Amino acid sequence: MRATHFCSACGKVQPPVPVDYFTFFGFPRKLNLDTAVLEKEFYALSRHLHPDLFARADTQERAWSLEQSSRLNDAYRTLKDPIKRTEYLLRLEGVELEEQSKQATERARATGELKKQAVPPDLLEEVFELNMHLEELRMQKKLGEDDPALLEEIGKAKLALEAKDDALFEELRSAWNQWDQTVDNGSEEARPPIRKHMVDVLNRRNYIRNLLRDVNEAIEN
Amino acid sequence: MASDHIVGIDLGTTNSLVAYMQGPAPAIIPGEDGLNLVPSVVALDEKNQIVVGNPARKYLIETPERAVYSVKRLMGRGLEDIQDELKFFPFRLADDLGSGEVLRIKIGDRTYTPPEISAQVLRQLKRNAERFFAGPVTKAVITVPAYFNDAQRQATKDAGRIAGLDVLRLVNEPTAASLAYGLDKKKNGIVAVYDLGGGTFDISILRLHDGIFEVIATNGDTHLGGDDIDNLLITIALDDIQGDLGLEVRRNGEAVARIRKAVIETKLALSTDPAAKLDVELPGGKWYRREITREMFESLIQPIIDRTVGPCKQALKDAKLKPEQIDEVVLVGGSARIPKVRQLVQDLFGRVPHTDLNPDEVVALGAAVQAEILGGGSTVTKEMLLLDVTPLSLGIEVGGGVTDKIILRNSTIPASATQYYTTQVDGQANVAIHVLQGERELARDCRSLARFDLKGVPPMPAGMPRIEVKFLIDANGILQVSAREQRSGQAAQIEVQPSYGLTDEQVENMLLESFDYAEEDFRQRQLIEARREADTILAALAKGKKNEAWHRLASDERRKIEMLEKALVAVQKEDDYQAIRNGIDALNQGTMRLAEFMMDSAVSTALKGKTMDETDLEEGPAAGHPVAKAQFE
Numbered sequence: 001m002r003a004t005h006f007c008s009a010c011g012k013v014q015p016p017v018p019v020d021y022f023t024f025f026g027f028p029r030k031l032n033l034d035t036a037v038l039e040k041e042f043y044a045l046s047r048h049l050h051p052d053l054f055a056r057a058d059t060q061e062r063a064w065s066l067e068q069s070s071r072l073n074d075a076y077r078t079l080k081d082p083i084k085r086t087e088y089l090l091r092l093e094g095v096e097l098e099e100q101s102k103q104a105t106e107r108a109r110a111t112g113e114l115k116k117q118a119v120p121p122d123l124l125e126e127v128f129e130l131n132m133h134l135e136e137l138r139m140q141k142k143l144g145e146d147d148p149a150l151l152e153e154i155g156k157a158k159l160a161l162e163a164k165d166d167a168l169f170e171e172l173r174s175a176w177n178q179w180d181q182t183v184d185n186g187s188e189e190a191r192p193p194i195r196k197h198m199v200d201v202l203n204r205r206n207y208i209r210n211l212l213r214d215v216n217e218a219i220e221n
Numbered sequence: 222m223a224s225d226h227i228v229g230i231d232l233g234t235t236n237s238l239v240a241y242m243q244g245p246a247p248a249i250i251p252g253e254d255g256l257n258l259v260p261s262v263v264a265l266d267e268k269n270q271i272v273v274g275n276p277a278r279k280y281l282i283e284t285p286e287r288a289v290y291s292v293k294r295l296m297g298r299g300l301e302d303i304q305d306e307l308k309f310f311p312f313r314l315a316d317d318l319g320s321g322e323v324l325r326i327k328i329g330d331r332t333y334t335p336p337e338i339s340a341q342v343l344r345q346l347k348r349n350a351e352r353f354f355a356g357p358v359t360k361a362v363i364t365v366p367a368y369f370n371d372a373q374r375q376a377t378k379d380a381g382r383i384a385g386l387d388v389l390r391l392v393n394e395p396t397a398a399s400l401a402y403g404l405d406k407k408k409n410g411i412v413a414v415y416d417l418g419g420g421t422f423d424i425s426i427l428r429l430h431d432g433i434f435e436v437i438a439t440n441g442d443t444h445l446g447g448d449d450i451d452n453l454l455i456t457i458a459l460d461d462i463q464g465d466l467g468l469e470v471r472r473n474g475e476a477v478a479r480i481r482k483a484v485i486e487t488k489l490a491l492s493t494d495p496a497a498k499l500d501v502e503l504p505g506g507k508w509y510r511r512e513i514t515r516e517m518f519e520s521l522i523q524p525i526i527d528r529t530v531g532p533c534k535q536a537l538k539d540a541k542l543k544p545e546q547i548d549e550v551v552l553v554g555g556s557a558r559i560p561k562v563r564q565l566v567q568d569l570f571g572r573v574p575h576t577d578l579n580p581d582e583v584v585a586l587g588a589a590v591q592a593e594i595l596g597g598g599s600t601v602t603k604e605m606l607l608l609d610v611t612p613l614s615l616g617i618e619v620g621g622g623v624t625d626k627i628i629l630r631n632s633t634i635p636a637s638a639t640q641y642y643t644t645q646v647d648g649q650a651n652v653a654i655h656v657l658q659g660e661r662e663l664a665r666d667c668r669s670l671a672r673f674d675l676k677g678v679p680p681m682p683a684g685m686p687r688i689e690v691k692f693l694i695d696a697n698g699i700l701q702v703s704a705r706e707q708r709s710g711q712a713a714q715i716e717v718q719p720s721y722g723l724t725d726e727q728v729e730n731m732l733l734e735s736f737d738y739a740e741e742d743f744r745q746r747q748l749i750e751a752r753r754e755a756d757t758i759l760a761a762l763a764k765g766k767k768n769e770a771w772h773r774l775a776s777d778e779r780r781k782i783e784m785l786e787k788a789l790v791a792v793q794k795e796d797d798y799q800a801i802r803n804g805i806d807a808l809n810q811g812t813m814r815l816a817e818f819m820m821d822s823a824v825s826t827a828l829k830g831k832t833m834d835e836t837d838l839e840e841g842p843a844a845g846h847p848v849a850k851a852q853f854e
Contacts, residue, residue, distance in 0.1 A: 050606060066696070067693075073633040074637055
């Protein structure tokens with residue numbers, strides 16, 4: 001447990017120090033992370049920082065507890081999730097992730113603009129075909145028609161996308177291993193290409209996820 | 222340490238309760254009438270005095286325009302939100318109510334905001350606890366539906382403050398229930414709490430882990446509960462009455478209130494009996510009678526209870542769990558007594574739900590457990606810690622009217638998010654921020670929480686300022702915002718305009734008003750007590766005059782006593798407390814010798830071996846004279 005969050009002599013909660021989430025838990029900036037250890041640390045720190053334990057403390061200590069425990073929860077939430085963890089580390093490394101998020105898509109939708117998203121080249125053909133099918137499906141639904149063959153086509157495409165999603169996650173995991181090695185042997189110069197690779201994988205993954213979301217929406221609606 | 226009691230309060234739609242930790246286990250504090258439940262009903266009596274709880278219930282029927290119930294449905298809501306409620310509930314809104322204003326409800330010819338009405342219920346619970354502990358109670362944990370939004374939580378906290386309570390924590394009702402259940406079973410595992418109350422529905426999924434109660438997901442509907450079943454039955458009865466009897470009583474408040482009372486009784490009976498009779502006397506002496514079988518009842522309520530299925534499935538999905546991974550299911554809330562509801566829960570989770578604790582009381586009991594945790598804990602609660610979540614995503618309106626979610630639903634609280642803002646125009650001094658709560662993509666479909674104005678941004682070219690705004694959801698699920706301009710280091714001033722809430726100043730004024738009322742209440746009570754004391758002393762004097770001791774007094778002393786007696790009888794009918802008090806004291810003083818003579822004669826009678834009439838001694842003109850004054854409840 002991190003001793004910086006409370007006084008080692010009196011156990012009082014201390015004012016928050018602006019550290020990153022990895023440091024908050026006392027972890028190195030590595031991407032492979034034992035979530036069981038993380039969880040254990042989270043529970044242990046919660047038992048020291050949660051505002052419920054400071055209901056009778058003075059205003060200052062209550063405020064510190066509130067800030068520290070919100071930071072603890074934010075850190076835990078971010079590090080627990082493998083994608084959020086990767087994105088967070090990249091941001092720490094000064095990388096601004098491309099605006100391919102759900103937010104950007106929604107914003108574009110609301111303003112009626114076209115989504116500014118580059119289609120990954122290897123997906124160009126498939127995406128074109130899938131979008132045609134989805135458009136057809138929406139039309140049919142409007143007319144109250146039903147075409148089992150079309151649904152089957154879309155279902156197949158969906159399975160293919162899900163397989164790609166899984167493959168991308170595996171690709172990300174191997175990038176983690178490469179990254180963690182550079183942390184272990186301190187080779188700064190090996191990092192930029194790995195960072196770039198991870199950004200690329202995350203972007204492709206986001207793209208696939210958005211497509212999957214569109215597919216699910218079209219099927220369900 | 223009477224002043225140290227922190228109580229747990231369940232402020233319910235239909236009933237409210239107050240509880241405390243009685244050693245190792247929580248217990249409900251009953252009211253003066255010996256009952257645990259305080260109906261959440263507030264009314265004005267014949268003397269324009271506020272009455273709360275059971276004594277207020279009769280006014281629902283006798284003078285429905287002078288009574289309100291289910292006001293929890295209106296907490297933290299605006300005129301636009303409650304159109305549906307107005308169709309089914311006899312709420313009478315203030316005539317001059319504008320859109321975007323805090324609601325004001327008429328009770329008789331007075332108007333109150335929902336937090337003020339809830340504060341009356343809280344004040345009654347506070348009084349019950351103070352009577353029980355024979356000392357002041359100023360600190361409380363109050364429960365709220367898990368799916369309550371920020372405005373509804375804030376309104377509940379305001380109600381507590383108006384009632385003179387320091388609200389140490391708002392706890393989610395299903396979470397509180399899990400605390401009550403988890404107290405004696407030190408188990409690990411996944412628990413689902415299904416809470417269908419009078420007006421709200423919650424489903425919470427928790428992970429119990431060595432005393433840590435971690436909420437993983439929560440969902441619900443803050444306008445779904447037993448009230449909806451009542452309203453459905455009322456609608457059917459009204460249709461029947463019009464069809465069969467040719468009577469239109471929809472606008473007759475008393476008739477509707479009678480029907481409501483009858484359908485509730487029928488509903489309750491159907492939880493145990495296969496059929497129940499509905500029997501209502503209508504104005505004009507006609508009767509509406511019909512029998513409802515459980516089968517009919519169940520098919521009628523099916524659409525209502527089916528509305529709980531969606532939130533349950535969503536909560537499971539958010540928790541990334543399958544029904545079979547749930548170890549235990551707990552049923553909470555009065556409506557959970559309906560056999561069909563139990564069946565639905567059993568089918569949904571594939572296991573028989575727990576109902577060992579009284580579903581009406583379990584939330585208040587859990588609140589008492591949390592109160593003890595906040596109070597420093599005991600050997601029983603030492604290892605217990607609650608980690609709750611925010612039920613709804615928090616968002617900011619961005620370009621094009623889109624919600625940019627910055628804290629997602631089911632995030633463990635306290636939770637925070639930091640956003641950076643800048644200016645669009647050179648020298649711009651204000652930046653407006655619109656905070657939203659909800660899951661929808663467009664701002665207009667989310668709940669508007671507040672509009673913030675960042676003021677005093679130092680004059681700089683457009684795009685230069687970098688204003689850091691920190692949004693923090695505290696352990697009560699309530700939003701706090703702070704801002705700082707980073708380049709100048711200036712703290713930006715934030716002006717909060719809660720969309721449907723009370724400002725701090727309004728709450729403060731209501732609190733002061735309640736003190737005024739409290740003072741008025743206090744004077745009323747003093748007056749009543751003094752009159753009763755006068756009655757007692759006058760009765761004792763009447764008895765004393767029949768005693769032989771009376772004749773041992775000199776005649777002018779007797780005349781003086783009779784003058785004082787007349788004077789007290791005269792002022793007793795007036796409203797002047799002090800005059801009555803003075804009259805009592807004067808008569809007490811004047812009858813001192815009479816009391817002594819009576820005592821002597823009682824003693825000598827006893828010495829003579831005669832049976833002593835104890836009541837004569839006890840009820841002498843100055844019983845316990847002169848030190849102790851008569852005690853009154």
